[in-house]
Amino acid sequence: MDLDAALSRINPKVRALKPYHLTIDTVDVKLNQNENPFDWPAEIKEEVAAFVRTRHWNRYPDFIPETLKQALASYTGVDSDSIIVGNGSNEMLLVLLLSLTGPSRPLITCQPTFTVYRLLASGMGHDSDPVFLSDDLRFDTTAILEACAKNPDAVLLLCSPNNPTGSALSEPELRSILDTHTGFVIVDQAYVEFGAFNAIPLIADYPNLIVTRTFSKAFSAAGLRLGYMLGQEKIIAEINKIKLPYNINFFSDYTATVLLSHTDILQDRIEYLVKERNRMRQFFMSVPSVKTWDSAANFILIRTAEKDALMQAFRRDSILVRDVSSYPMLKDCMRISTGSADENDRLMQSMAKFYKGNS
Numbered sequence: 500m501d502l503d504a505a506l507s508r509i510n511p512k513v514r515a516l517k518p519y520h521l522t523i524d525t526v527d528v529k530l531n532q533n534e535n536p537f538d539w540p541a542e543i544k545e546e547v548a549a550f551v552r553t554r555h556w557n558r559y560p561d562f563i564p565e566t567l568k569q570a571l572a573s574y575t576g577v578d579s580d581s582i583i584v585g586n587g588s589n590e591m592l593l594v595l596l597l598s599l600t601g602p603s604r605p606l607i608t609c610q611p612t613f614t615v616y617r618l619l620a621s622g623m624g625h626d627s628d629p630v631f632l633s634d635d636l637r638f639d640t641t642a643i644l645e646a647c648a649k650n651p652d653a654v655l656l657l658c659s660p661n662n663p664t665g666s667a668l669s670e671p672e673l674r675s676i677l678d679t680h681t682g683f684v685i686v687d688q689a690y691v692e693f694g695a696f697n698a699i700p701l702i703a704d705y706p707n708l709i710v711t712r713t714f715s716k717a718f719s720a721a722g723l724r725l726g727y728m729l730g731q732e733k734i735i736a737e738i739n740k741i742k743l744p745y746n747i748n749f750f751s752d753y754t755a756t757v758l759l760s761h762t763d764i765l766q767d768r769i770e771y772l773v774k775e776r777n778r779m780r781q782f783f784m785s786v787p788s789v790k791t792w793d794s795a796a797n798f799i800l801i802r803t804a805e806k807d808a809l810m811q812a813f814r815r816d817s818i819l820v821r822d823v824s825s826y827p828m829l830k831d832c833m834r835i836s837t838g839s840a841d842e843n844d845r846l847m848q849s850m851a852k853f854y855k856g857n858s
């Protein structure tokens with residue numbers, strides 16, 4: 500078989516996709532991936548290093564990461580049998596789509612949202628049918644419920660707070676969806692710690708609700724690749740059947756357990772980042788050429804007719820932000836992650852300089 504013949508045998512929906520890729524760029528101020536700007540203290544890393552030095556590398560990790568699951572159970576307030584941990588919340592989303600969607604159970608997502616949903620859906624052969632956010636980029640519950648009514652078995656995947664808009668579902672909005680929709684509802688809460696409504700307490704009332712969370716944002720641990728899902732015990736037991744065995748390595752398993760014993764550090768950082776996000780938002784609101792939206796996450800979406808020139812100005816000042824202008828509804832938009840106060844000052848100074856020069 501020649502290369503073209505082999506390429507032609509790849510799932511056409513996958514071949515039609517543009518690769519999901521990020522510019523690999525070394526800059527002073529990296530505000531393009533919604534990472535936490537703060538690393539963990541050296542003492543905590545030493546504690547993990549001591550474990551890694553003595554742990555046998557030739558042996559598989561624990562079949563069930565029970566200690567980590569117990570720590571997550573007390574952090575989230577559910578029973579440990581209601582949790583599956585995985586290699587990033589991305590892996591949890593893949594497992595959920597594999598176990599919940601099917602030819603008669605398509606996926607409904609809102610747009611604009613996290614790109615990976617569409618990629619996973621394409622891999623599974625679904626034409627993901629989007630429901631658009633409202634004109635002010637909030638969740639349009641009426642439109643969501645209309646789409647669900649047409650497809651009562653569909654799996655509804657909602658991102659709250661939503662990447663890249665920062666908009667979040669309120670408790671009454673989520674309850675109205677769960678009270679009506681008869682298919683599964685997955686709520687991706689990767690950014691929930693930054694101030695959105697936490698959907699986990701609703702799991703007890705709704706067996707069709709699954710929540711996904713991550714260590715990559717508020718927990719300052721994107722490098723660990725650790726995420727988890729939560730749902731009612733019997734539902735989780737079914738989904739767990741298709742999770743790959745040994746999907747998390749012993750390093751991530753141990754480290755995440757250690758990090759969960761330092762939630763004081765986590766809380767301080769969340770408060771700091773929320774204050775910084777609000778400070779940046781106030782600044783963006785004061786710039787006449789910039790439109791910005793309220794955010795419940797650790798990033799802010801802005802729109803400006805000078806998007807390309809402004810991004811170049813940032814780049815000259817060694818600042819990287821995310822161009823999201825190719826997403827539906829987001830013409831001329833960029834997404835700016837919240838960094839440390841110094842990093843945020845640099846971004847705001849760069850923007851102020853740009854508009855002064857342009858006026």
Ligand code: PMP
Pocket residue numbers: 532533586587588589590613658661662687689712713714715721724725726
């Ligand atoms: N969900 C959303 C909304 C995200 O923005 C991201 C990361 N950018 C993820 C999930 C994936 O997170 P993880 O690092 O846990 O795979």
